[in-house]
Amino acid sequence: MGRAPCCDKANVKKGPWSPEEDAKLKSYIDQHGTGGNWIALPQKIGLKRCGKSCRLRWLNYLRPNIKHGGFSEEEDNLICSLYISIGSRWSIIAAQLPGRTDNDIKNYWNTRLKKKLLGKQRKEHQSRKGKLQDHHHHHHHHQVKRSSGNLVVPNNTSNTNSSDQIHYWPELPVLAPIPYSTGEQRFNDHAAIRKFLIKLGGRFSQDHDLDDVMILDGTSSSSLQFPADQLLSSTTPQLYEQLSINYMPSSSMEASNNSIDAQLIAQTLYNLDGTDHHLQVLQGQNNLHSELGDLVYSNPQIIDSNLELIYSENTTVDNRIMTSAASGESIGWGDMMNALISHPAGPNYDHQEMQQAGMMQECAFSDQLRYPGM
DNA sequence: AAAACAGACAACCGCGGCTAG
DNA sequence: ACTAGCCGCGGTTGTCTGTTT
Structure with missing residues (x-):
């Protein structure tokens, strides 16, 4: 038994909105608000449109x-970094970009940013290859020296000054090549990517060895359940405390579910750019995020241990990354991006897992970010 | 000149969460 | 406790416009 349609499909106009329709909708909402019921709204004002269509038009265009x-370079960087951190959760990403809608960002990513990024990464990868091959034997993953110097951070620690340089990707050392096995699952389904990304942002401390599943178990009521939480309490208690307090939207339950986002976003801000000009983008909307940026920026060891994770042994997802290399070539961030952006498993493949993991609880939180005070 | 193609953006669709009754 | 129906999200499709052949 399927769900009843939200409106009479036969009696409803589809396709692009006319200026008259726009005017009608806008003037009504300007005067009366949405009335808390999008479905009833079109009938009320004599629009032959589905309520959902009205909502979409308002949120994405008329608002x-x-x-x-x-899109500015700063916005590009932020979108890319957040995508790396939290995946295609566009509403959360949009919440970090005042005036931008999730739909806009999603389209922008799919049509341009993705390609732009790939182009740059390929170029970087090519130009770096020769240099790295000389030092190949020095870079087995168990002996990698990790320091914030491995990150290409603009304006301060970086020694690059090209304006079209991607600044925020970690420069990965060369990993021992592992032949790609066609039978093995590649690093290309969203769940695996997400898992990896959460690990990336979620476990900075080496003292903890929690099961991966725990990371995804957002249903726990304890806000200290995630490795991501533990990391902060173990490295910088006051940082953790502030993040928790700041990101406590209305209940500890929500805070628990969103603490990963909090830390991933915070970490992303650090990765992206530690300098003030980036943080300015975030100010005015919600100074929480700039606070996060400041907080995390002052704790560079987070990035160090973060990289530790990437190169750590017996990590399933790490192996997937390594096996995703089609040849015996070294594996760079570009290869990882290739894996990140291809989802051959098709749409909705991770819905079940996501739901079970309780990761779908974030709507209220992201809305709060997007429409503070509403 | 026009058909074919490509890129960008707008809009739709279905699903799952949430909640009022 | 249950459930009908609205809301919001993210993936996908449609449409428009510019470019290439």
Whole structure:
């Protein structure tokens, strides 16, 4: 038994909105608000549209203070970094970009940013290859020296100054080549990617050896359940405390579910850019994020142990990354991006797991970020 | 000139969460 | 406790416009 349709499909207009329809919808909402019921709204104002269509039109286009196009370099960087950190959770990413809608960012990523990024990464990879091959035998993963110097961070620690340089990716050392086995699962389904990313941002401390599943278990009521939480309490208790307090939207349950986001976003801000100009983007919307940036920026050891994780042994996802290399070539961040952006498993493949993991509880939180005060 | 193609953006669709009754 | 129906999300499709052949 399927769900009843939200409106009479036969009696509803589809496709692009006319200026008249826009005017009708906008003037009504300007005067009366949405009335808390999108489904009933079109009938009320005599629009032959589905309520969902009205909502979408308002949120993505008619709503005041919406920016279209003209993404800045800072915005590009932030989107890319957040995508790496938390995946395609566009509403959360959009919450970090004032005036941008999730739909806009999603489209922008799919049509341009992804390609732009790949192009750059390929170029970097090519140019770096020769240099790295000389030192190949020095870079077995168990003997990698990790320091914040491994990160290409602009303006301060970086020795690169090219304006079109991607600044925020860690420079991965060369890993021992592992032949790609066609039978083996590649690092290309969203669940695996997500798992890896959560590990990436979620376990900075080497003192803890929690099961991966725990990371995804957002149903726990304890806010200290995640390795991500433990990391902060073990490295910098006051940092953890502030993150928890700041990211406590309304209940500890929500905070538990969102603490991963909090830390991933915080970490992303650090990865992205420790300098003020980036943080300015975030100010005005919610100074929480700039606080996070400041907090994490002052704790570079987070990144160090973060890289430790990437190169750590007996990590399933790590192996998947390594096996994702099609040849005996060294594996760089570009290869990882290739894996990240291809989802041959098709749509909705991770819905079940996500739901079971309780990761779908974030709507209220992201809404709060997106529409503070609403 | 026009057909074919490609890129960008707008809009739709279905699903799962949530909640009022 | 149950459930009908709205809300919001993210993947996908449709449409428009510019470019290439």
